[in-house]
Amino acid sequence: MDNKLLAGLESMGLGKMADLDLYGDTKEAEKKAAEQKNEPVQVNEADFLLAKTMKCPVCDNEFKGKTIKAAKMPKLISRDPDLRCIYSDLDVYKYGVVSCPICGYASMLKTFGPMPSAQVKLIREQISANFTGLGEEPEIYSYDDAIARYKLALVNTVVKRARVSERAYVCLHIAWLLRGKRQNLPADTPNKTAEEQALLAEEKDCLEKARDGFMDAFSKESFPMCGMDESTTTYLIAALCGKTGQREEALRWASKILANTTTNNRIKELARNLKELIVNGEL
Numbered sequence: 001m002d003n004k005l006l007a008g009l010e011s012m013g014l015g016k017m018a019d020l021d022l023y024g025d026t027k028e029a030e031k032k033a034a035e036q037k038n039e040p041v042q043v044n045e046a047d048f049l050l051a052k053t054m055k056c057p058v059c060d061n062e063f064k065g066k067t068i069k070a071a072k073m074p075k076l077i078s079r080d081p082d083l084r085c086i087y088s089d090l091d092v093y094k095y096g097v098v099s100c101p102i103c104g105y106a107s108m109l110k111t112f113g114p115m116p117s118a119q120v121k122l123i124r125e126q127i128s129a130n131f132t133g134l135g136e137e138p139e140i141y142s143y144d145d146a147i148a149r150y151k152l153a154l155v156n157t158v159v160k161r162a163r164v165s166e167r168a169y170v171c172l173h174i175a176w177l178l179r180g181k182r183q184n185l186p187a188d189t190p191n192k193t194a195e196e197q198a199l200l201a202e203e204k205d206c207l208e209k210a211r212d213g214f215m216d217a218f219s220k221e222s223f224p225m226c227g228m229d230e231s232t233t234t235y236l237i238a239a240l241c242g243k244t245g246q247r248e249e250a251l252r253w254a255s256k257i258l259a260n261t262t263t264n265n266r267i268k269e270l271a272r273n274l275k276e277l278i279v280n281g282e283l
Helices: 015-019 024-038 117-128 143-159 164-183 192-218 230-243 247-259 265-279
Strands: 049-055 062-068 076-079 085-087 097-099 106-108
Touching: 097 143, 106 143, 106 164, 117 143, 143 164, 164 192, 192 230, 230 247, 230 265, 247 265
Parallel strands: none
Antiparallel strands: 049 062, 076 085, 097 106
16 A cells, blocks of 8 residues: 555654555454354353352262352243243253252252251152262253253152142253253254154153142142242143143133232233133144
8 A cells, every 4th residue: 555644754764664554454353353243152051150069958968069150141032831931052940950969869959958857867768878879970961961860859859758839840840851952952863853752742741740730739838839929820830731731721720810800910911822822722
């Protein structure tokens, strides 16, 4: 570039600078920024995780449990009719269970903590005495890793005679993980269609168990139930009935919400949308 503005630099020994493009560096920077913006962002799931020190209420062992960093919680993208939340970058439900690698006690993160001595005794006798371990702890959980830990948590809820709602809640989360696994199967999965059908059938079985558990708990337990108020639980039962083919039951439970003058508008709107999906055969 012939740049007369910079003529005369020869006397300073900088004659080669006379041909500089005054704004070339900014143009190049803008070009690189545009290229980087268009490149797909590589997400490292491990960056979202926190190794939190936990103390097992059964064997007193201290271990590192995986949880999602509060400051790194991914963005909510959408929500399924049965309240499963879908986030960007990772499936947060994979990290909803804490499991002791020594004695085999496992539970949902929100219920992990001190328990009555009678429950501790039951777990020690029926689980810890036979537990052989989960294998080497991976850096991040695959769907199979997560499902195995949730199943261990479910067995623990039965052994310690936890509330029916807690058992149903674990069943619901297993169903969500099975759905996540099915929706994220690699394109080159051998016999992919058969695998999808098997996962769908297993998911439905878990949803049915969650439905039955919540319906039983609804008439026997007090609210909040697993962190849900009565309106939210009523809606969830309606959605689970709809997802498992009980159309009339689903409509009946959804109608309860719409007829209740104390139900908040957000839940009522969910119930209206659910009824529409059921009537149109889209659930």
